[in-house]
Amino acid sequence: MKRIICIGNRLVPEDSAGPAVYDLLKQQELPLDIEAIDGGVAGLNLLRFVEGAECVVFVDKVNGFGKPNEVVILESAEASTAAENTHSHSAGLPYLLRIIPEVCEGKIPHISLVGIEGHPNEALIDEAAAIALKIAGDGKSSHITGF
Amino acid sequence: MMQKVMINAPLNRVEGDLEIRTEVDGGRVSDAWCSGTMYRGFEKILAGRGPLDGLVITPRICGICTTSHLTAAVKALDMIAGVFPPPNAVRIRNLTLMAEHIQSDMRHAFLMFAADLVNPAYRDVPLFDEAVRRYQPFKGETVIETIKETKKVLEIIAIVGGEWPHSSYMVPGGIVSNPASGDLMECLLLLKQYRSWYEKRILGCSLERWLDVRSSSDIDVWLEENNLHRESDLGFYIRFAREIGLDRIGRGHGNFISYGSLDIPEGTKVKGKGKHLVASGFAQGIKVTDFSHEKILEHVSHSWFMDYNGGRHPFNGETIPYASGRESGKYSWAKSPRYDALPAETGPLAEMITAENPLFTDLVSRTGPSAFTRELARISRPAYLMPAMEAWILESVSDGKFYTSPEEIIEGKGYGVTQASRGALGHWVQIENGAITHYQIITPTAWNASPRDSNGTRGPLEEALIGTEIKDPSNPVELGHVVRSFDCCLVCTVHTVNRGKEIGRVKVGAAIL
Known part of the structure; x- marks a missing residue:
């Protein structure tokens, strides 16, 4: 199974990009081998969704990786550099990405992050959802073109 | 001339939205302020x-x-609807809440609290190298094992809740699912695996043996009993904590509160105290009195909310933001809950004290609360919970009765109180004409990390910091021990991925006086 895991807190407008992409994906008929997951703010608890997946595409709000109002694609290693040195209640996605090589049971899937810079608007959400689907469909992010 | 310095410590692993400011006089903390730095406003939502x-x-x-x-939330609605969930629904609700506790306790202890044991300040402690082997972030043996094991036990919530994360499977009158016996057996298997790991790795003995430790001197006997005890993570924690003096810092007011949690279902063999497995109560020292939610008042004199006189019960509370900077001494977005006009700490240690647990009653009666005792209670709590979890799974015969249909909720007022992993959690709710008109939440961290109240009395964490010796102001690891022993959580907020690392900063301000 290929998984698109949308991260964020729908109660907080500036962190609602991931949930908005999830809501959009759920309105669509996804390919049978792609599953969209509302990851909320579960952080480390999302590890179980990574294990056993063929590939994982996270979707989350990001800061400082691109221009405002831009969708960026990050490889797991790059996104994990944002992790704090230790775990906290707010450790979130970077900690998860950094710890995965140490704790993942089974083969580590290809992992990428579709990041949304700036305040999420309808166009950005549409673009992020399309990119996430494209990456998940291809099973990797190295040949993304046309966005 | 005595020199005072100010230490501002936005500590990582406390939570991003909590800042601690301390005044250090003669190498010891002479005053402290806890500041919640983010307005949340769930009540408005x-x-x-x-x-x-x-x-x-x-x-x-x-x-x-x-x-x-x-x-x-569901207990408040149960009350408003006047409905009582069937015993099996109570069992399943309890089971999932306990699954959350037993994973949270281990993650806090070995991913967050123990990370301070590998602080360079302890490089000369004889146990330091072993601490690094166990607790080095991202690499330590216990860190890795804890992540691997805790991820599994949470599957219990997904299995019976049908959704993870952020399940909403509890509803007024029960739960939405009717767990099949196969589901329950899967939960039992997950629990037994977790228990096996906890006994072997964390305790170094059976649950029963650790539960037989009933006093401070019993701890010494247990430690010397065999090498498995000494080398377990619990044994190592006790030895390291004593070495660096965690039992001598973080005392605080010595008041404890537990709302009580885990309702005892009808027909169970599990014995609780009163109506709960986790007792309710309020304690000053080890003197325990009955808990009544009516004695809770929230103060805002030092919080960034519109002022009112004294304190207000959450049914009458207001959450009107008033961002005034330092005007009138306000310094936090957290309110100040008080019980019978007193500050009170909450969490696993408070649960042990209000339950009159022999071990923790003995420890607190000897030296008062401490960072050591708080974390010991947290590491120990799964030992008290897992036997009841097993019993409730086995008792949850799939008889089809997991829900009692309530009347439609149009009007009413109710509250739901429980013990979250970090302590006393309450929701106070009023419904009028089929809509929520009032919702007040008091979280455990509101109790523990509250600012001063309208009497000027410090919050529990602020008080616990007083007197803490700071050996090196540029690396005040002692503050970290005390703060983290409360397992504060003001996370409930924004979780974006930011370029660059946001690591704990410690600023030593200009000397004054």
């Missing part, structure tokens, strides 16, 4: 929504305490 919306929204307040918020 919920006002005007449908009565059941709290079941969906409040579990999303936090990624850690999702089941705890769901429990408090």
Whole structure:
């Protein structure tokens, strides 16, 4: 199974990009081998969704990786550099990405992050959802073109 | 001339939205201020929504305490609807809440609290190298094992809740699913695996043996009994903590509060105290009195909310932001809950004290609370919970009775109180004309990390910091021990991925006097 895991807190407008992409994906008929997951703010608890997946595409709000109002694609290693040195209640996605090589049971899937810079608007959400689907469909992010 | 310095410590692993400011005089903390730095305003989000919306929204307040918020929200609605969940629904609700606790306790102890044991300040402690082997972030043997084991036990919530994360499977009158016996056996298997790991790795002995430790001197006997005890993570924690003096810091007011949690279902063989497995109560020192939610008042004199005189009960509380900077001494977005006009700490240690647990009663009666004792209670708590979890799974015969249909909720007032992993959690709710008109939440961290109240009395964490010796102001690891022993959580907020690392900063301000 290929998984698109949308991260964020729908109660907080500036962190609602991931949930908005999830809501959009759920309105669509996804390919049978792609599953969209509302990851909320579960952080480390999302590890179980990574294990056993063929590939994982996270979707989350990001800061400082691109221009405002831009969708960026990050490889797991790059996104994990944002992790704090230790775990906290707010450790979130970077900690998860950094710890995965140490704790993942089974083969580590290809992992990428579709990041949304700036305040999420309808166009950005549409673009992020399309990119996430494209990456998940291809099973990797190295040949993304046309966005 | 005595020199005072100010140490501002926005500590990582406390939570991003909590800042601690301390005044250090003669090498010891002479005053402290806890500041919640983010306005949350869930009460405003919920006002005007449908009565059941709290079941969906409040579990999303936090990624850690999702089941705890769901429990408090549904209990408030049970009360308003006047409905009593069937015993099996109570068992399943309890089971999932306990699954959340036993994973949270281990993650806090070995991913967050123990990370300070590998602080360079302890490089000369004989046990330091072993601490690094166990607790080095991202690499330590216990760190890796803890992540691997805790991820599995949470599957219990997904299995019976049908959704993870942020499940909303509890509803007024029970739960939405009817767990099949196969589901329950899967839960039992997950629990037994977790228990096996906890006994072997964390305790170095059976649950029963650790539960037989009933006094400070019993700890010494247990430690010397065999090498498995000494070398377990619990044994190592006790030895290291004594070496660096964790039992001598973090005393605080010595008041404890537990709302009580885990309702005892009809027909169970599990014995609790009163109506709960986790006792309710309020204690000053080790003197325990009955808990009544009516004695809770929230003060805002030092919080960034519109002032009112004294304190208000959460049914009458207001959450009107008033961002005034330092005007009138306000310094936090957290309110100040008080019980019978007194500050009180909450969490696993408070649960042990209000339950009159022999071990923790003995420890607190000897030296008062401490950072050591708080974390010991947290590491020990799964030993008290897992036997009841096993019993409730086995008792949850799939008889089809997991739900009692309530009347439609149009009007009413109710509250749901429980114990989250970090302590006392309450939701106070009023419904009028089929909509929420009032919703007040008091979280465990509101109790522990509250600012001063209208009497000028410090909050529990602020008080616990007083007297703490700071050996090196540029690396005040002692503050970290005390603060983290409360397992504060103000996370409920924004989780974006930021370029560059946001690591704990410690600023030593200009010397004064």
